Amino acid sequence: MSHNARRAIGTSIWLAAAFSIAGCASTPEPKIGRAASQPVAELGQANFSVTRPTTYALRPSDQISVVVFREPELSLEEVRIGVEGNVSLPMIGSIPAAGMTAKQLEQDVTRRMAAAGLKNPIVSVNIAEYASHLVTVEGAVDKPGVYAFQPGARLSTAVALASGLKRTTKESQMAVFRETPEGIMIAKFDYAQIQQGTMLDPVLEPGDRVVMGTDGLSQFWEDLLKALPAFGVFAVAGIQ
Template sequence: MMSRLWIRTALVLLLGAMLAACSSGGETRGRMTTAKAGALPAPDTTAASGAYEGATDYRIGAQDLLEISIFGVQELNKEVRVNSNGQVSLPLIGGMMAGGKTIPEFEAELAKKYSEGFLQNPQVSVFVKEFTSQRITLEGAVAKPGIYPITGRTSLLQAIALAGGVDDKLADLGGIVLMRKVAGKRQAAVYDLREVRRGNIEDPQLYGDDIIVVEQSGSKTAFRRFIESMPILGVFRWF
């Protein structure tokens, strides 16, 4: 109940900023920039599931599934899920704090720990197999609005499926709003779900903390005003 209230409050605040930008005079609009369709940048945290092969800035979170391997010591290779306190339990060394650390930081700590009386110059590799600490928010005319974890590379269509699909009686398929924070500012895109399904416009990859709102047909909400202010499908604007 509280999570739904928090979502609605956050959306109201976002709408205030969006509509202020859309309804301002020429000076404000002159400070707004656009990006080509399909060119929506990654968010500040680069928190995309499935996008971290070799990445160095992702920080491990609770419920992430880690694949830990030590070169030449197969007996110590293990898949382990980070618990709610951010810890994992590993052979020989026991509990280790993984939450909040980057992959290189955690690899270095494991190598140091295993070298203290167990192994000589251990080569430790950590791979995040499931990014369950990453979450997206779906609101509006979907079957099951709420906050959902993403555990692999997830697109807009897949996210809507997680929420049970759109409400066929209420949803405006041309009014799908995707919001995320990039370079300290909120960026939004309006998608037509029919065009995405047909392959005419890109089915965008989602990132942790993305917000997707499916507008209702015939509504006269603030989101409707924002959608109508967008020039064409897939064009993104800063606000």
């Protein structure tokens, strides 16, 4: 048996043992009962909550529809709220919209149209697209990118949107960057604990950035496997 063949066999056995050990890892058992809901202050989680908002305040980039009953020329099926927070409507021009609920904007548009001379206006405002709700997911996930999400979605949703974790992910190294009035704050989470229910799974905020860390040892295995074909380790056809 040649030296290269013996090396190939030895490396194959070594890799098989390594993957056998790696295969022992499994998803942690969930905790039965009430899941954790309190932020861990020392991990920077003070600005995070599991409570979903009961009302929705319009934001820049959100898309709404404004329908004026029996007034098609005054109605808009789709109109986007501008970066300054205003929306431009027929008859009344540019008016503030960000920060209001759809109902509040509906009442404001009704009042303004009546003041502009429209008799007994009946206005309906609905949210067509929550376009302001974007989360960036980076690091050791299968498909990093920027994803749209629905209001009330949780941190675990961001991972699912990115098609889950890579096998090189270090689940305890999960960082979330969030913009606050005091500046961008960074909080640390443990994804395995979130799955288990022993750490809160907070509600996402528009603009959140989620970064999943990489396990150095697992990264070593990944880099090694990429290099194997170059060294011909699996070229064992010539074994004698």
